[in-house]
Amino acid sequence: MNHYISPEEILRKKREYLIPCAYHFYNQPMQLVRGEMQYLYDSTGKEYLDCFAGVSVVNCGHCNPEITKAICDQVNTLQHTCTIYLTENIVNLAEQLAQLTPGRLQKTFFCSSGSEANEGAALLASLYTGSSEFISLRQGLHGRTKLGMSLTGLSMWRTDNTPVGGINFAPNAYCYRCPLDKKYPECDLACANEIETIIKTATSGKVAAMFVEPIQGNGGMITPPLDYFKRVKSILDAYGILLIVDEVQTGFGRTGTLFAMEHYDVEADIMTMAKALANGTPVGAFTARAEIADVYTRPGASTLGGNPVTAAASLATLHYLTKHDLPGKAAVLGKILKDGLTVLQQKHPIIGDIRGLGLMIGVELVYSDKTPAIKETDLILEEMKNRGILVGKNGPNRNVLAFQPPLVITAEDLHRLLNNLDDVLSSIKI
Numbered sequence: 001m002n003h004y005i006s007p008e009e010i011l012r013k014k015r016e017y018l019i020p021c022a023y024h025f026y027n028q029p030m031q032l033v034r035g036e037m038q039y040l041y042d043s044t045g046k047e048y049l050d051c052f053a054g055v056s057v058v059n060c061g062h063c064n065p066e067i068t069k070a071i072c073d074q075v076n077t078l079q080h081t082c083t084i085y086l087t088e089n090i091v092n093l094a095e096q097l098a099q100l101t102p103g104r105l106q107k108t109f110f111c112s113s114g115s116e117a118n119e120g121a122a123l124l125a126s127l128y129t130g131s132s133e134f135i136s137l138r139q140g141l142h143g144r145t146k147l148g149m150s151l152t153g154l155s156m157w158r159t160d161n162t163p164v165g166g167i168n169f170a171p172n173a174y175c176y177r178c179p180l181d182k183k184y185p186e187c188d189l190a191c192a193n194e195i196e197t198i199i200k201t202a203t204s205g206k207v208a209a210m211f212v213e214p215i216q217g218n219g220g221m222i223t224p225p226l227d228y229f230k231r232v233k234s235i236l237d238a239y240g241i242l243l244i245v246d247e248v249q250t251g252f253g254r255t256g257t258l259f260a261m262e263h264y265d266v267e268a269d270i271m272t273m274a275k276a277l278a279n280g281t282p283v284g285a286f287t288a289r290a291e292i293a294d295v296y297t298r299p300g301a302s303t304l305g306g307n308p309v310t311a312a313a314s315l316a317t318l319h320y321l322t323k324h325d326l327p328g329k330a331a332v333l334g335k336i337l338k339d340g341l342t343v344l345q346q347k348h349p350i351i352g353d354i355r356g357l358g359l360m361i362g363v364e365l366v367y368s369d370k371t372p373a374i375k376e377t378d379l380i381l382e383e384m385k386n387r388g389i390l391v392g393k394n395g396p397n398r399n400v401l402a403f404q405p406p407l408v409i410t411a412e413d414l415h416r417l418l419n420n421l422d423d424v425l426s427s428i429k430i
């Protein structure tokens with residue numbers, strides 16, 4: 001029998017020893033001590049169906065035995081060198097990414113987080129174009145480093161009060177609350193067209209790149225219309241501006257395709273990745289077309305980037321994802337979840353909007369006048385947790401329920417989720 005310190009004691013130590021920006025969910029948080037595929041267990045032995053996957057990280061499930069074995073085998077053989085020595089996992093992983101990523105993306109740099117990947121991608125774009133101006137989207141999130149935060153268009157995550165300059169924000173394709181007060185498709189993608197106005201009126205005319213997320217995760221699961229990114233890309237191409245696609249949260253099967261940009265049939269010039277690439281082992285990467293990547297020739301190393309253990313975890317993750325067709329499963333299961341949520345929407349008017357692709361689905365909760373139902377979102381999260389189901393929340397107002405389970409979840413699990421959500425929504429008084 002394991003003896004764990006209590007959640008109260010963890011909270012006390014957290015208050016005393018962690019920088020307070022490390023916020024947590026729930027009024028009464030539990031201590032998680034173990035994971036097994038789509039399940040998590042707390043220190044009392046209570047089981048939770050995980051429908052958040054640590055924000056789209058453990059796409060192949062918690063402690064997936066095949067991935068864990070690959071990690072342990074590598075840890076027991078060679079844990080770390082550095083890119084100054086030759087090891088084979090890093091090049092095999094880069095080769096696989098070149099094969100699996102859409103379009104002509106070919107050469108990769110490995111690091112240890114999504115923020116670092118976006119920093120690196122921005123550097124590469126600057127080296128290639130000779131510019132350090134960027135365009136980003138409102139409600140986007142690209143990291144917590146100086147530049148990553150400056151590229152972030154979501155005020156909750158913009159703590160830095162002296163952000164980097166030269167970044168302009170374009171209105172996002174948030175059709176439920178259109179920032180331009182228009183309606184799709186009559187709008188003719190006015191939000192995308194706005195990018196051209198920004199380039200012409202608010203920049204020097206020489207912009208390095210535009211950062212986008214195929215679905216804005218933290219921004220509230222904002223899912224642009226399928227023709228949106230084609231328009232964006234054609235505008236950027238006309239001005240010689242690179243498209244950097246941040247697949248940190250959407251990548252690796254999450255949305256029903258290996259990479260979310262495949263839904264939009266648009267080729268990224270640089271793609272950034274992290275989170276699910278190594279199924280929970282710290283990882284980050286950016287990959288680019290060869291002609292772009294090849295301008296980065298001065299020595300640039302990340303001490304832990306592409307280390308043998310992380311690369312082994314990533315190789316095992318890619319193998320598992322493809323062997324079990326988890327992207328295909330996410331597409332099928334995502335439809336079950338979305339259909340079930342649509343049925344609930346008829347019964348519960350608090351469900352204002354349902355959006356997303358595959359198993360990356362957001363449910364925006366609102367009052368009858370469409371104002372965000374913030375308090376109710378928290379109540380639902382807490383009550384679902386008490387019932388043994390973990391759901392996330394995001395969006396600028398924190399009123400969007402986020403469903404991003406491990407892709408190994410089953411249809412039966414999703415029905416359990418839907419039944420419990422139905423009960424909890426019925427018990428909520430507005």
Ligand code: PMP
Pocket residue numbers: 055112113114115116118141142143144213217218246247248249274275
């Ligand atoms: N980009 C996106 C789209 C993200 O969701 C996140 C993390 N939530 C990041 C970048 C930053 O990644 P990391 O926390 O690994 O630095």
